[in-house]
Amino acid sequence: MNESTHIRLAVKNDVDQVKRNELTIAGDVIETKIELGEVIVADDDRQITGILRFSWFWDYLPFISYIWVKEGFRNEYRASKMIKKLEEITAGRNYQRIMTSTQADETAQNFYRAVGFEDAGGFTMRDQPFELIMIKYLEPRSV
Numbered sequence: 001m002n003e004s005t006h007i008r009l010a011v012k013n014d015v016d017q018v019k020r021n022e023l024t025i026a027g028d029v030i031e032t033k034i035e036l037g038e039v040i041v042a043d044d045d046r047q048i049t050g051i052l053r054f055s056w057f058w059d060y061l062p063f064i065s066y067i068w069v070k071e072g073f074r075n076e077y078r079a080s081k082m083i084k085k086l087e088e089i090t091a092g093r094n095y096q097r098i099m100t101s102t103q104a105d106e107t108a109q110n111f112y113r114a115v116g117f118e119d120a121g122g123f124t125m126r127d128q129p130f131e132l133i134m135i136k137y138l139e140p141r142s143v
Helices: 012-021 027-035 078-090 108-114
Strands: 005-009 039-044 047-057 061-069 097-103 118-123 131-137
Touching (some): 012 039, 012 047, 027 039, 039 078, 047 078, 078 097, 108 131
Antiparallel strands (some): 005 039, 039 047, 047 061
16 A cells, blocks of 8 residues: 555545445445445545445444455555454444454455454355354453
8 A cells, every 4th residue: 555545434526436346236325325424445546446335233333344445456455454444433432343244155254354353153045155244353352
């Protein structure tokens, strides 16, 4: 990552770039998520090179729903830094964990483990691979 890379909440001016790179949900939903402060971006001189979209599991636990880094900008810690930004945003709000999920046949689980997530179970939907639930605890475990 270079000095001009900024990890920040997405703003209204980012909508078009986010829509071009986030194809899993409708454009109007992306606009709403940005308005709610639920989209974090990696910004390289006004070029969006990473997106992290989150929602709320049980309406109070941050849940990473989508994370993407543009080809050519990977292996530069953008995804890790976007997760750190999520931790900063949610700090002090009584959230002791962040959750996510990934299919068990995808390599994303290795990335999540490397940044502190732990396996926490999962489920299977008909005709889909096992979905692995992962949790990152933000405060040390009490013994």
